[in-house]
Amino acid sequence: MRRRTIGLATALALTMVSTMPAAALASAGAPRGPELLSPRPPDVKTLPEPVAQALDEARKLAEQHPDDFGEPWVDPETGQVVLATVTGTAGRLAAAQGKDVVQRQVARSRAVLERIKDGAIGQPDIPDGAAVRMTRIDAEHNRVIVTVNRTTDALLRALTARYGADAFAVEVDPAFNPSKSSRSDEGPHNWGGAAEMTIRRAPDGSVAGCSSGIPVWMPGDKSGMLTAGHCIPKGGFVFNGNDTNYMGWVSENDRENWYDGRGSTLIPGQSVFRGDLALIEIPNGTSGYYIYRGSVSNAYTSIIGQLAPRRTGLGDQYCSSGYKTGELCGWKVSNYGVNISYSGGEIVRNVVSGYKSGTCTGHGDSGGPTYFVMSNGRVQVKGIHSGGSNLDGSGDCREYFTDVWDALDAFPGIFPRVLP
Known part of the structure; x- marks a missing residue:
């Protein structure tokens, strides 16, 4: 800059x-x-995996001791992780992190x-x-x-x-105007990645259309599906495939974290904002081990082979998938822990920001998954799409998603359905 x-x-x-x-x-x-x-x-460089892992550990440490540490980063000159210390306690904890991590005193x-x-x-x-x-x-x-x-x-x-x-x-940036994102007839499979979901919101019964996200296990051997909280902000019922197949339901507050007109809310009992999430419980069926990929008109599926091994880091590359635009790859992470004020005034808090050139996400992609395609063709799930800039357009694109690790923290006991 x-x-x-x-x-x-x-x-x-x-x-x-x-x-x-x-x-x-x-x-x-x-x-x-x-x-x-x-x-x-x-212009963000992808970090070597050992450095990305070390940064992830440093971020966890700072989150656990937020009054003692600043926000860690990677020194662009040395490639080392820098632990920003504020107190003596931070200095002692940082010293235990190993030789590849250096300390730097900061004010905030x-x-x-x-x-x-x-x-x-x-x-x-x-x-x-x-x-x-x-x-x-x-x-x-x-x-x-x-x-x-x-x-x-x-x-x-x-x-x-x-x-x-x-x-x-x-x-x-006078042109910056991010908005929420809002594959048809997937039927009863309950796969992630962009089957259009018809959502009947409580309590007024209004209807919204969003994408399915990441299939998950829930406590008690139940099936579930992650999607975006702004799709179903007061709970309600979800139908899969043009309103023909009942998928499940979302309970208000404890299984969604969005308030219409305001944005991200805290899950009861938690003190950290977790982006834009909702957890659908599927009572009469199962969620599959697949997500949809490909274009809207020529969709295919891939097996979910892995949960991302760490929180998303700078420079990570990924794809998104939604029923409006299908699969879009070439995204690269530019920031994390970002707050975004969407065009309607609602604020999504603590999301990952990505960018690319070409086709942008569209209205209706909300709730779809973000993921990395592994060498064996299976996908490593990374998060849930919330919104973007230049929706339904092309050129300079921005994309915002909730890290899957925030979903695991938001809803203890869930885990993505994977077939390694």
Whole structure:
């Protein structure tokens, strides 16, 4: 990204230091504004698997001790995983991670960064806050990047007063307009990957169309299917194949994490947002070991051969599949732990962001799986598609999905149906 720093004398003048709270003033330092970033297509290198595994372990450690660690990252110069430490406890824990992990002291913990990431988006008390469309952690610089589709003095002043100028950077992208994504007649197979599902939502009985996702085992030897929470935000009944075959049901709150008009919600008893998920219980049948692939008009299936061995990392390549656009491959992960403000104002929290050029996902693909195609032709499931940018179009595409490991944490006891 091309970077530039602005000051109070510019057209994007920010609040005077005297108006900032003490904590923000201490963080901001000199009276200046946040760094402005110009958007450009992501250029993320795929990590060697040992490094990706080490980063995954570091992320788990930071999640378990969010007040002691910052967000870890991979040093682009050395290729080593960097554990950002805030406290002495973090330093002692980091020392036990091995020689391939280095420490770096930072000012803001993961917990602080998460609060900024969540607090800078979707807040009605922030002037012109609707311009904020995405927030994500910039681990290397120990800050949050706030993506906006327009800038105003009031918005920049409010964010700076609240967090301090060095706690965030602003990426200005006027074309950024992500939206939720909304294979026909799959019949009673209950396979994942894009059979169109007709969803009769509770309590009003309204109808939505989405894609089936990842078939799973549920506790008690029951069958289930993962899909997107925004497809069925208050629970309801699901029919597979043009409203002709009853699939199952979703109970409100404990098996979906979406609130219409607001976005991601917390699963009861949990403190981490888990993207955009719903778990369908299939009471009178089973979910299969297959997902649909190929085009909408020429679909075929592949066996689910593996659960992704770790959370999705930067540079990972993957495919998506939905009933509207079929299989789309060539996606590459550009970020994780991202908050996105969709065009209707709802916010999906803690999703993976991918990009590619060519055909984009479409309305109706929501709930379909994301996956990696293994050398034996079977698939390794990675997550559940939520939405994207440039829907039903082509060119510069963005895609957002919930990591399958977040689904396992959201619904304890489930596991993807696999045939290794």
